[in-house]
Amino acid sequence: MAKGSLWSLLLWEALLRIAVTGAQVLSKVGDSVLLAAEQPPGFQVREAIWRSLWPSEELLATSFWGSLETLYHSRFLGRAQLHSNLSLELGPLQAGDSGNFSVLMVDTGGRVWTQTLQIKVYDAVPRPMVQVFIAVPGDAQPPNTCQVFLSCWAPNISDITYSWRQEGMMDFGVGTHSLFTNGQVLSLSLGLRDKDVAYSCVVSNPVSSDLVTVTPWESCHHEAAPGTASYKDVLLVVVPISLLLLLAGVFVWHSGLCSGKKKNAHTDEVAPETENPLVQDVP
Incomplete structure (x- = not known):
């Protein structure tokens, strides 16, 4: 019965829909938001359905002849509450809950009323x-x-x-x-x-x-105390000393490298003389 009523609602929405675009609802992560289902004068609701339209289309809550249901498989499962006035409460909100939502209602005379709302969820601003x-x-x-x-x-x-x-x-x-x-x-x-x-x-x-x-x-730069140097004076001393130490390190490394090469070359020159034994004639 409820399934048949749901399909009837969707069909009536396409054929007899009177659409109303609601305002944007702003909230932040961790809070709850209440989506009010506004009804025109004299509109006696018989059936209603809440859906998420974007970023994914999902069934959130329904009301058939006063029977409220929210146990539908969606990202809001366990976080959706349908009130007796057909307003939908969602929370606690998460960062990915922003999107478009709609409520479709049918009155006892068969008229269809659709309202669309947008939720924008923000993170709470941290301390700067x-x-x-x-x-x-x-x-x-x-x-x-x-x-x-x-x-x-x-x-x-x-x-x-x-x-x-x-x-x-x-x-x-x-x-x-x-x-x-x-x-x-x-x-x-x-x-x-x-x-x-x-x-x-x-x-x-x-x-x-x-x-x-x-x-x-x-x-700000107050009058410097005796023996106190400003950051500018410190840089004037530290930077040149650092450069001198760097150049000295490069020089030592280069000298060691050249010394090693010369030592290896000298060893190569002496080696052939030591490898050949001295041979003398015995009288």
């Missing part, structure tokens, strides 16, 4: 990381100022966006910042008045967001 890079001060840079670059990064997940905000402010000051690499890198010119100013990188997608806050002035 921020690196602070300090520009080497030039001759034209005013004293007690610092040019910094804040680089924000989060794992590569779909539809992610980057934005920045100055804590305690609605917006950045005019002409004090620049954005690069689709908002991932923020360039700032800081002064003494900015020593306690914090900046936050906000990473978001359509269903979640997270942020991390840094105080960039803490990384």
Whole structure:
């Protein structure tokens, strides 16, 4: 009886269908989503069927004369619940659950009503990381100022966006910042008045967001303590010494190789004299 009703529903869908395209439903991995079955006024449902249309066509749930059934072999087996109002709840959601879904309903007068919905499942945004890079001060840079670059990064997940905000402010000051690499890198010119100013990188997608806050002035070049060298001074010493050690190693290796060749050649020259015994006439 139920099987016959199912085939009748599919046939009526093709012949008498009134289709309604629903809105996109957004959710994230681990959550549940409720697909509401909207009915026109005066539509008294007799039979209903929920299906997955894409990426694969699967039967998810049915209702025949008030009898609800969800034990169909599909990727949502054990994760689908059909409510008495014919809304379908799916969860907990997985990363591959995005797709198109439809509900087909037949009323007591034989009218067919079809509604299509789309589910888009996103990963939850992880906490981002921020690196602070300090520009080497030039001759034209005013004293007690610092040019910094804040680089924000989060794992590569779909539809992610980057934005920045100055804590305690609605917006950045005019002409004090620049954005690069689709908002991932923020360039700032800081002064003494900015020593306690914090900046936050906000990473978001359509269903979640997270942020991390840094105080960039803490990384700026303060007056160096006695005996303290900057990274620039260290490079000026380390790089030449490393090159000298590398050249010395190459020279020693090359000298050893040449010495070995000369020794082998000398041995070859002496060998024939030692191989022939000295023969003397005996009186």
